[in-house]
Amino acid sequence: MLVHIKDIVNKAEQGGYAIGAFNVTNLESVLGVAQAAVKANSPAIIQVSESAIRYMGLKPITHIVSTVAKNVAAKVPIALHLDHGSSFDSVFECINSGFTSVHIDASSLPLDENINLTKQVVKVAHAKHVWVQGEVGAMIGGHGNTNNFLKKIPLADLDEVIKFVHETKVDTIAAAVGTAHGVYRNEDIILSLLKAIKKSVNLPFVLHGGSGVLNSQMKKAIREGVNIINIGTDLKVAFCQSLIKVCLENKNETDPRNLLKPTIKAIEKVAVEKMKLFGSAGRYIVGGVET
Ligand code: G3H
Ligand code: ZN
Numbered sequence: 001m002l003v004h005i006k007d008i009v010n011k012a013e014q015g016g017y018a019i020g021a022f023n024v025t026n027l028e029s030v031l032g033v034a035q036a037a038v039k040a041n042s043p044a045i046i047q048v049s050e051s052a053i054r055y056m057g058l059k060p061i062t063h064i065v066s067t068v069a070k071n072v073a074a075k076v077p078i079a080l081h082l083d084h085g086s087s088f089d090s091v092f093e094c095i096n097s098g099f100t101s102v103h104i105d106a107s108s109l110p111l112d113e114n115i116n117l118t119k120q121v122v123k124v125a126h127a128k129h130v131w132v133q134g135e136v137g138a139m140i141g142g143h144g145n146t147n148n149f150l151k152k153i154p155l156a157d158l159d160e161v162i163k164f165v166h167e168t169k170v171d172t173i174a175a176a177v178g179t180a181h182g183v184y185r186n187e188d189i190i191l192s193l194l195k196a197i198k199k200s201v202n203l204p205f206v207l208h209g210g211s212g213v214l215n216s217q218m219k220k221a222i223r224e225g226v227n228i229i230n231i232g233t234d235l236k237v238a239f240c241q242s243l244i245k246v247c248l249e250n251k252n253e254t255d256p257r258n259l260l261k262p263t264i265k266a267i268e269k270v271a272v273e274k275m276k277l278f279g280s281a282g283r284y285i286v287g288g289v290e291t
Contacts, residue, residue, distance in 0.1 A: 002069040005079035005101040005131050008043040009172065009204050012227045017279030021045035021081060021206070022271055023143070023232035025052050028260055029239060030064055032267025034073040040272045040281035041076060045101075045228065047083040049143070050090055062097045076284045081133075083230065091121050095130050103133040103174070103206075111136070111160050118168040126169075134168050136161045137176030139208050143232045145182030146212075153180050153187065158196050165201040172228065173197070174206040177221075182233050183212030189221045198225035206230065211237075215277055222279060229278055234270050242266035 012019050022033045024046055037044040046065050053061060062080070069078040081101040085091040091102045104121040106114040118134045125132045137156025156175035165173055175197055178190040187209065198205055204227040210218075211233035218229070242263045253259055275281040 001074055001077055002066050003043075003077040003079055003100075004129075005045060005081060006171070008045070008077050008079055009131075009227055011283070012043070012280065013204050013225075015279075015283070016223070017283070018207075018222045018226050018229045019043050019045055019280050020210075020271065020274045020278055021047045021083070021228050021230045022235060022274075023047055023049060023052065023083060023230065024061075024065075025055065025236065025239070027064060028263045029235055029267050030061075030068050031072065032235070032239075032264045033271050034068045034078065035264065035268045036271030036275060037073050037076045037078060039268065040275040041284045042275040042280040043077045043079075043283060044073075044271070044275070044280075045079050045081050047081040047103075047230070049083045049232075050086060053082075053090075053094075058093060058097055062099070066098070085121075088117065088120055092124060095125055095128055099130065101131040101133065101172075103135065105135045105174075107135040107138040107174075107176075111164065115164055115167050118164070118170060122169055131171040132168075133172040133174055133206055134164060134170035135174040135208075136164045139176055139179075139181055141180030141182040141184065141209060143181050144236050145184075146233065146237060148182065148184050149186055150180055150184050153178055153184075155190060155193060156197075158193065158200065161197050162200050165203060170203070172204045172206050173201055174208050177207070179207060179209030179213055181209050183237075187212045189213060189217050191220055191224055194221060194224045194226070204228060210234075210274075218277060229274070231271075231274055234274075235267055238266040238270045239263045 082094040106117040206228040210229040
């Protein structure tokens, strides 16, 4: 079922677990995440980036997610979120399309400009009861990058995060704490920084760059108060590896569905593993009631 993000994130905060925010790029990935949520009895956030919206169209993807949430995942809660919105206009369009949560990412701007833009978004979003995620300390890397090494992963400044949250009144906060977009050998989570942020701002913390982080680190981060974990690259890799393998094995196939069907299962498998790791699995029993 399609729900407001606050309904699942507030519960995750109270319950001390995290919800996966899965980046989708096509129908197959939406189906894979929805099936995973059903299989794991878990809440899920389905999120789209601006490039995913350019690829699929805002109206089509909004309708696909809401229809799949209602039909495929009728018994578990799913929320729709804009990931890394870069401008007021792009965020505004998603708010008007029925998203219940938007990320305005002005983290590469000077702090005052980031605060100003985020405040404008919060004003219009809150008037429509939509949650806003703000970000401090720009993330580096690139979605889909794998097996590389980053020279230095920058960290957010604690005082800047506190000032940002205080002035913008965002609902969830993302900040650079040692992860990066993509999979890198030297990704880490600086738990002391995460702990200090959580203690100072007392908001649901969103961990970006979830692919490539060791499971043991992830568990510790959840204990320190991470409530949303973004997963993009791991799903892209699962999709592409599945598709390449099936195409190579079935070069004469003429029905696209036979090539694409296994990608849905591949995405489902990765998403179920993440739901178990994040502690969101098993939180909803049949009937949509939280256990
Ligand atoms: O915003 C999306 C994410 O932060 C995904 O990062 O590709 O490292 O999983 P990832
Ligand atoms: Zn991100």
